[in-house]
Amino acid sequence: MTLSKHPSPAFTAASNRLTIDLGALADNWRRMGALSGSARAAAVLKANAYGIGLKPAAETLYAAGARDFFVANAEEGAALRPIVPDGKIYILAGLWPGNEQLFFDNNLIPIVNSSEQLDVFLSALSQRGDHPCVLHIDTGMNRLGLGATEALALAGDAARPAGFSPVLVMSHLACADDPAHPLNCRQLESFQVVAAAFKGVESSLANSAGVHLGTDYHFDLTRPGIAVYGGEAVNGVPNPMRPVVKAQARILQIRRVATGETASYGASAQFARDSRVAIVAVGYADGYHRSVSGGGVTLRQATPSGAFGFLNGMKIPHLGRVTMDLCLFDVTDLPEDAARPGDYIELFGENIAIDDVARAGGTIGYEMLTSLGDRYERAYIESA
Numbered sequence: 314m315t316l317s318k319h320p321s322p323a324f325t326a327a328s329n330r331l332t333i334d335l336g337a338l339a340d341n342w343r344r345m346g347a348l349s350g351s352a353r354a355a356a357v358l359k360a361n362a363y364g365i366g367l368k369p370a371a372e373t374l375y376a377a378g379a380r381d382f383f384v385a386n387a388e389e390g391a392a393l394r395p396i397v398p399d400g401k402i403y404i405l406a407g408l409w410p411g412n413e414q415l416f417f418d419n420n421l422i423p424i425v426n427s428s429e430q431l432d433v434f435l436s437a438l439s440q441r442g443d444h445p446c447v448l449h450i451d452t453g454m455n456r457l458g459l460g461a462t463e464a465l466a467l468a469g470d471a472a473r474p475a476g477f478s479p480v481l482v483m484s485h486l487a488c489a490d491d492p493a494h495p496l497n498c499r500q501l502e503s504f505q506v507v508a509a510a511f512k513g514v515e516s517s518l519a520n521s522a523g524v525h526l527g528t529d530y531h532f533d534l535t536r537p538g539i540a541v542y543g544g545e546a547v548n549g550v551p552n553p554m555r556p557v558v559k560a561q562a563r564i565l566q567i568r569r570v571a572t573g574e575t576a577s578y579g580a581s582a583q584f585a586r587d588s589r590v591a592i593v594a595v596g597y598a599d600g601y602h603r604s605v606s607g608g609g610v611t612l613r614q615a616t617p618s619g620a621f622g623f624l625n626g627m628k629i630p631h632l633g634r635v636t637m638d639l640c641l642f643d644v645t646d647l648p649e650d651a652a653r654p655g656d657y658i659e660l661f662g663e664n665i666a667i668d669d670v671a672r673a674g675g676t677i678g679y680e681m682l683t684s685l686g687d688r689y690e691r692a693y694i695e696s697a
């Protein structure tokens with residue numbers, strides 16, 4: 314990992330490069346904060362900060378003003394604690410018998426997702442005294458959370474244990490990326506009722522896409538993730554965020570292929586003209602999913618369109634199947650000296666949107682980011 318505070322990264326001769334723009338990351342977070350209106354924006358740092366690196370992401374967002382942090386589990390929370398000493402760290406998975414001590418030792422806030430977890434938390438409290446928690450209410454996603462009825466009963470329960478004082482009630486939207494979906498309103502209404510029953514307790518509903526649904530959805534705290542990392546949050550709307558991650562891979566060889574020949578496994582690339590093909594050092598082991606394969610490779614029922622790379626000012630189509638360490642791009646339309654062994658092609662970044670590559674592979678930017686793997690050399694820059 315290279316940490317450079319300059320706009321141009323210092324790389325070695327590695328075959329794959331990731332340039333991570335912490336300036337864009339901070340900007341995107343501030344933007345989601347501004348869009349959150351009077352609500353505070355948290356930072357969501359689960360899965361190694363969506364694959365970009367927990368420490369640099371956490372340091373950057375802390376410096377930008379974030380003090381509320383969401384991670385997936387207590388191990389991620391323990392890793393985050395020394396980076397944000399006075400931050401609130403919320404643990405999405407909650408706690409279970411045996412890992413309570415991790416919460417106390419690292420001052421982590423469990424998100425209580427079920428009545429079983431509530432019992433575990435209460436019995437840990439009875440030994441410990443006082444510790445904050447969050448109540449997660451399921452309002453229609455049917456994934457994690459107490460039912461709304463259960464939560465309302467708890468809110469009105471005069472016999473609640475004295476030390477039990479949730480600092481936040483939250484819920485999660487199932488369809489926020491589709492603003493017209495009727496479930497958004499239903500979840501909002503159900504959450505409003507529960508949030509009102511917990512008087513004086515902060516509330517939180519919106520992820521990135523939820524922030525875009527408007528003020529009603531913001532409550533006290535928003536939880537933007539993907540948008541901060543530069544990904545698309547809302548379907549069918551131009552992405553207003555700055556790209557954070559650029560992925561590049563090296564051309565190992567330029568191969569000339571004659572009309573009628575084929576290339577790659579399954580003879581999956583077929584050539585209707587004499588072509589020049591760049592053999593590039595990236596594959597599905599680097600999170601460049603096999604499903605982005607182009608050239609009419611049938612992987613499911615549908616025929617995916619295939620991804621594009623970018624080289625010397627031109628979009629270049631991917632050819633044939635993506636393999637573990639290698640894939641092919643068509644550079645026939647570039648001048649000969651514009652595609653040479655050793656050159657780096659952009660897989661995604663400023664010129665090719667990560668979500669376009671994801672779409673070509675039937676997936677989403679979230680999955681691309683969190684599958685990048687560790688064969689990339691990572692360099693961190695801070696552009697203005």
Ligand SMILES: *Cc1c(COP(=O)(O)O)cnc(C)c1O
Binds near residue numbers: 536537
């Ligand atoms: C991951 C997650 C988020 C962030 O979602 P994005 O769609 O990345 O903005 C917010 N809330 C919860 C509960 C999550 O699990």
